[in-house]
Amino acid sequence: MGDKAHTHPGAAGRATAADRPTSVRNVVLVGHSGSGKTTLVEALALTAGALNRAGRVEDGGCVSDYDEMEHRQHRSVQLSLVPVEWDGIKVNLLDTPGYTDFVGELRAGLRAADAALFVVSASDGVDGSTRMVWEECAAVGMPRAIVITHLEAARADFEEMTRICAEAFGGDDPDAVLPLYLPLRGPQAPDGHAPVTGLIGLLSRKLFDYASGERRESEPDGDRLPLIDEARSMLIEGIISESEDETLMERYLGGEQVDVRTLIQDLERAVARGVFFPVLAAAPAAEGARQGLGTVELLELVTRGFPTPLERAAPPVTTPDGAPRELRRCDPDESLVAEVVKTSSDPYVGRISLVRVFSGTLRADQTVHVSGHGLADRGHEDHDVDERIGALSTPFGKQQRPVPHVIAGDLACVAKLSRAETGDTLSAKDDPLLMAPWEMPDPLLPLAIEAHSKPDEDKLSQGLARLVAEDPTMRLEQNQDTHQVVLWCLGEAHADVALERLRSRYGVQVDVVPHRVSLRETFGSRAAGRGRHVKQSGGHGQYAICELEVEPLPNGSGIEFVDKVVGGAVPRQFVPSVEKGVRAQAAKGVVAGHPLIDVRVTLLDGKAHSVDSSDAAFQTAGALALREAAAEARIHLLEPVAEVSVLVGDAYVGAVMSDLSGRRGKVLGTEQTSGGRTVIRAEVPELEIGRYAVDLRSLSHGTARFDRRYARHEPMPQQVADRVREEPRAVS
Structure with missing residues (x-):
């Protein structure tokens, strides 16, 4: 790394299908919104030869041309794959959104990748959400490196940002976060700012100047050597401390000169094991230039330091009925096991599935078994079917380049998988398997929608089904209490994207309406009611009279019906009819239209007619008696209460607790x-x-998260109940 020169590889940078797992690197880019991830991907593609000097794909389009919405909003909203080739290695770059609302796309990228590049802006620093993702990667031992961008900013300070990264990411071992290169600055401008024009290789003691638009190597002058040697000593000690050769540190401290090749090999092994985290700098190429600053060094690190798919343990695998199975190593000749990490829709091609192959080889027009976990609470059906896949391709912006097959360790797009959804497993039809799902955040922002018109109503169900098939972080709810269609999202931006996709992709226009909460009613005191349903209109009439007493019960008791009729005042065959009428009225509510709960209804007396009494008549009488009792009683409006757990940084605990109290x-x-x-x-x-x-x-500045679950219904304060009754459409 940093000790050999590269020239622009031209069209060789176009990545196609890999021929063996060792020639694949799967890398996810992580960082907050605006840190420069997509710009960095384009710079790497340009250096690798996949783009021309204008930043365009050789056969048309831009590497980031993936979603028109992303261009309008000037931010990434979904995971995108950009494959490039460097030194005979296919590098699958997985660009993820930095905005918190699209963390589901980030988690999909983490699932598909074997290593991560954390992109940090020199002008913005490290935010809390990026630290949390770093901790997630650390928990599973994923190899990581750090790329500092935006060095052209007036106040950008590479050394200070490296210190901040070591503090944020180093944990108990900040010496595991060290730079491999230092910035090489050009002549000072009139405003005092000296632009970064190249890099200083600490291990190689070489200068790599990008000022001409191409990487040029030279020897440093004597003035720079003290600065290089100081940083180089720290780097060598950091590498040696993670070396698998336990004698190396002792020999180094004893004065032995460690060979640079040995250091590079130890560095590569430490990076691949996820115990050393190098810091690099990168910047896009100037107009007309062939290489962006630091892109060659970054591609070297990725191809030589990041692990191959063979070095990554696959997620747990079971049969569809839950029996555990051991998945053998990443081998193209083994049985097929692949996973859909992303689902999208193309207006011309239809559904496209981005698939990571963990074992075996996936071939075009092959029949595979599709196993899904079934997330019923999120609107995803469970399925266990055989399906024939369509064409295979490797994406680049809006282009799809056909490939005949995809081997274990590689990623590609699959067309026409009509049943498979994000998170589903593709396996051999004679040996169906199911991979353990990755963790997905629970959507907690409700978005109640209604079809804008009758034509939209006809298309709404299908459009929503396709929407949730693409995005497992979205939950679709058909609320039986409020009769609302609710999309549960991760945030406002997530909700905006959902509405836009419904409109632009599926031609469904919807209106957003106030979300209603499922309220309940109960009796606050004992009350009696008499239901009289008597009608004579010639022929068979209707006759039923019943007398009820209603009393409140403890929380969670439901509706209890008691028969205390004596003397046959209400014939035995009509007692169930009274109960049926009472329960039907309770479901409709007795005052504000919310279901009635937690009461005991006692049937005390009544009257019947030998000819005109009927099941329907006593149902009606029972409902009338319950309504009359409600008119005489104090009715409480009950609201649902949730148990909430908030995980928050200590600095925000006071503010969050105060907000909860409010x-x-x-x-x-x-x-x-x-x-x-x-x-x-x-x-x-x-x-x-x-x-x-x-x-x-x-x-919490994006650093806190929470979960919630229903606890119970309890009476709401009178002033709140009065407000709710005045706004009956706001909640239900």
Whole structure:
């Protein structure tokens, strides 16, 4: 790394299908929105020869031309794959959105990759969400490197940003986060800013100047050597401390000169094992230039330091009925096991699935078995079917380049998988398997929608089904209490993207309406009611009279019906009819139209007619008696209460607890966790946390997350109940 020169490889940089797992590197780019991930991908593609000097794909289009919405919003909203080739190695670059709302796309990228590049802006630094992703990667031992961008900013300081990264990412071992190169600055401008024009290789003691548009190597002058040697000594000690040769540190401290090739080999092994995290710098090429600053060094690191798919343990695998199976090493000749990591729709091709092959070889027009976990709570059906796949291709922007097959370790796009959804497993039809799902965040922002017109109503169901098939972080709910269609999203930007996709991809125009919470009613006091349903209109009439008593029960009791009729005042065959009428009326509500719960209804007396009494008549009488009792009683409006757990940095604990209290929440306790964070447990009315996903993000600067689950219904304060009754359409 850093000790050999490269020339522009031209068309050789176009990546096609790999021929063996050792010639593949799968790398995900992680970083906050605006850190420069997509720009860096384009710079790497240009250096690798996959783009021409104008930044265009050789056969048309731009590497980032993937979604028109992304161009309008000036940010990535979905995972995209950009494959390039360098030194005979196919590098699959997985560009992920940096905005928190699209963390599902990030997690899909982490699942498909074997290593991660954390992209950090020199002008913005490291945010809390990026630190959390780093910790997730550390928990599974994923190899990582850090790329500092935006060095052209006026106040950019590479050395200071390296120190910040070591502090943020180094944990107990900040010496494991060290630069491989130092910036080489050009002449100072009149404003005092000296632009970065190249890099200084610490191991090779070489200068790599990009000022001409191509990487040129030279020897450093004597003035730079003290600076190089100081940083070089720190780097060597950091590498040796992670060396598998336990005698190397002792020999080095004893004065032995360690060979550069040995250092590079130890560095590559330490990076691949995920115990050393090099820091590099990169910048896009100037107009007309062939190579962006630091892109050659970065491609060297990726191809020589990052692990091959053979070095990554596959996720756990079972048969569809749950029996565990051991997945053998990543081998093209083994049985097929692949996973759909992303699903998208193309107006001309139809559904396109981005697939990572973990074992075996996937071939065009092959019949495979599709196994899905089935996320019923998110609108995803469970399925276990055989399906014939369409063409295979490797993407580049909007271009799709056909490939005949995809081997274990590689990624490609599959056309016409009509049943497969994101997270599903593709396996051999005679040996069906199912991979353990990756962790997906729970969507907690409700978006209630209605079809804009009758034609939209006809297309809405199919459009929503396709939408949730693409995005497993979205949950579709058909609420039986409020009769609303609700899309649960991760945030406002996620919701905006969902609405735009419904409109532009599936031709469905919807209106957003206030989300209704499922309220309940109950009796606050004992009351009696008489239901009289008597009609004579010639021929068979209707006759039923019943007398009821209603009393409140403890929370969670439901509806209890008791028969205390004596003397046959209500014939035995009509007692169930009264109960049926009572329960039907309770489901409709007795005052504000919300279901009635937690009451005991006692049938005390009644009257019947030998000819005109009927099942229907006593059902009606039972409902009338319950309504009359409600008119005489004090009716409480009940609201759902959620148990909420908030994971937040210690710096924001006070603000979050104060905010929860302001939402009528009851803080139950706190618990200290690792990484300077605290879990706050509270009970909060659901009426108060409809937009909590958005508000908490703002309150904690994007570093907190929460989960919630239904606890119970309980009476709401009178002033809140009065407000709800005045706005009956706001909640239900």
